[in-house]
Amino acid sequence: xxATDTREALLDAAESLFAEHGVQAASLRAITQxxxxxxxxxxxxxxxxEALVRAVFSRRVGPLNQERLRQLDECERxxxxxxxxxxxxxxxxxxxxxxxxxxxxxxxxxxxxSFSEPNEEVRTIVxxxxxxxxxxxxxxxxxxxxHLPESEVLWRxxxxxxxxxxxxxxxxxxxxxxxxxxRPGSLEDAQDHLVTFLAAGLRAPALxxxxxxxxA
Amino acid sequence: xxATDTREALLDAAESLFAEHGVQAASLRAITQxxxxxxxxxxxxxxxxEALVRAVFSRRVGPLNQERLRQLDECERxxxxxxxxxxxxxxxxxxxxxxxxxxxxxxxxxxxxSFSEPNEEVRTIVxxxxxxxxxxxxxxxxxxxxHLPESEVLWRxxxxxxxxxxxxxxxxxxxxxxxxxxRPGSLEDAQDHLVTFLAAGLRAPALxxxxxxxxA
DNA sequence: GTCTATATAGCGATAGAC
DNA sequence: GTCTATCGCTATATAGAC
Numbered sequence: 001x002x003a004t005d006t007r008e009a010l011l012d013a014a015e016s017l018f019a020e021h022g023v024q025a026a027s028l029r030a031i032t033q034x035x036x037x038x039x040x041x042x043x044x045x046x047x048x049x050e051a052l053v054r055a056v057f058s059r060r061v062g063p064l065n066q067e068r069l070r071q072l073d074e075c076e077r078x079x080x081x082x083x084x085x086x087x088x089x090x091x092x093x094x095x096x097x098x099x100x101x102x103x104x105x106x107x108x109x110x111x112x113x114s115f116s117e118p119n120e121e122v123r124t125i126v127x128x129x130x131x132x133x134x135x136x137x138x139x140x141x142x143x144x145x146x147h148l149p150e151s152e153v154l155w156r157x158x159x160x161x162x163x164x165x166x167x168x169x170x171x172x173x174x175x176x177x178x179x180x181x182x183r184p185g186s187l188e189d190a191q192d193h194l195v196t197f198l199a200a201g202l203r204a205p206a207l208x209x210x211x212x213x214x215x216a
Numbered sequence: 217x218x219a220t221d222t223r224e225a226l227l228d229a230a231e232s233l234f235a236e237h238g239v240q241a242a243s244l245r246a247i248t249q250x251x252x253x254x255x256x257x258x259x260x261x262x263x264x265x266e267a268l269v270r271a272v273f274s275r276r277v278g279p280l281n282q283e284r285l286r287q288l289d290e291c292e293r294x295x296x297x298x299x300x301x302x303x304x305x306x307x308x309x310x311x312x313x314x315x316x317x318x319x320x321x322x323x324x325x326x327x328x329x330s331f332s333e334p335n336e337e338v339r340t341i342v343x344x345x346x347x348x349x350x351x352x353x354x355x356x357x358x359x360x361x362x363h364l365p366e367s368e369v370l371w372r373x374x375x376x377x378x379x380x381x382x383x384x385x386x387x388x389x390x391x392x393x394x395x396x397x398x399r400p401g402s403l404e405d406a407q408d409h410l411v412t413f414l415a416a417g418l419r420a421p422a423l424x425x426x427x428x429x430x431x432a
Numbered sequence: 433g434t435c436t437a438t439a440t441a442g443c444g445a446t447a448g449a450c
Numbered sequence: 451g452t453c454t455a456t457c458g459c460t461a462t463a464t465a466g467a468c
Binding site: 020021022024025112113115116118119127131134135138150151152154155156158159160161162163164165166167169170173174176177178181182184192193194196197198199200201202203204205207 | 236237238240241328329331332334335343347350351354366367368370371372374375376377378379380381382383385386389390392393394397398400408409410412413414415416417418419420421423
């Protein structure tokens with residue numbers, strides 16, 4: 001009965017400490033201490049630290065991308081535009097960051113950093129879990145941006161993902177540089193600003209065109 | 217006479233291994249081995265690993281931002297537009313990534329990841345070294361985007377920085393997801409795509425406006 | 433300045449009692 | 451399932467010969 005409790009506590013503690021100090025720097029001793037569990041519990045429940053890392057990411061990434069695809073389906077059904085497609089990608093992550101009492105907020109920071117995580121295991125998980133989702137979003141955007149060659153859509157979605165990851169992971173920078181003028185902690189604000197910015201970027205004329213300076 | 221050679225070799229090796237495995241995961245043993253130096257050399261030349269980390273970043277960040285400000289001055293003199301201001305921010309980093317025979321290419325990846333680096337020392341250095349540069353670029357952009365409140369310019373510059381950092385640090389993702397269609401290794405291409413995308417995003421109507429869908 | 437040798441501490445992992 | 455105790459290893463850091 002304590003079993004799942006301990007398991008969940010370990011996942012929560014690991015998530016929180018991975019987000020704060022990085023995967024490599026968070027020791028099993030620190031994790032088990034924060035989870036009020038024994039050091040050996042990690043190996044009993046997961047087998048190794050690498051397996052724990054995998055479990056921490058797997059627990060969230062699947063549902064996250066599932067929700068994204070659900071919102072994308074809804075968006076296709078209601079014939080939503082570029083803004084709605086972007087929101088379908090962004091909102092689930094911000095929602096996850098917003099809702100849960102503890103742990104999940106940390107996961108948002110962790111996810112924001114996961115693309116550039118040096119740990120190979122993490123990079124592999126993220127890359128493979130995201131591939132089908134990204135493909136579907138790029139297709140949806142390409143259909144709404146017929147003036148762009150596919151490579152251009154891919155470039156621009158890449159930039160959009162970067163802006164999003166940075167916003168989630170590095171809000172402290174904006175808070176500091178804006179001297180309190182922007183409140184990146186308010187994720188609703190962040191989403192509105194992001195969608196406006198990214199939609200305009202996506203709608204820019206194609207690079208190969210020689211005209212410049214107006215949206216679609 | 218060997219002194220500066222060893223020192224430089226240590227900085228190059230550290231830069232390269234920090235970029236590849238992260239600051240925490242790169243051991244002094246691996247660094248000194250790659251530099252063909254003795255393990256104790258790090259402590260003789262720098263005093264500690266933390267001091268080495270500081271030296272690795274300091275060596276590049278100052279000149280990088282100096283070049284950015286030089287290009288921004290030039291841009292002001294020639295009355296350049298939003299695109300030119302963005303190029304003044306982006307080009308120096310890509311140039312650094314492009315030119316030097318060894319080491320500096322790694323620094324670009326390291327810099328791209330530095331904003332979200334868990335290591336506190338690194339975050340502090342980056343934040344303080346970048347503050348004056350960012351302030352000047354935000355001012356320059358604000359003057360060219362009079363339809364935007366200052367907070368909006370700050371938000372959008374934040375997004376732009378994220379897209380740039382992601383492009384530098386995570387080119388492998390685009391390479392993978394585009395199945396070879398995009399070549400993020402070509403940094404000239406990356407810059408052209410980035411500037412077009414970001415300029416359009418910056419020119420988007422202000423959030424508070426209720427009209428939508430066209431650039432400035 | 434460079435080297436060997438070593439101090440000290442923390443890491444992930446495991447065996448085995450309960 | 452949980453605990454203690456410990457193994458084997460690697461980390462950073464340092465002392466002292468050359």
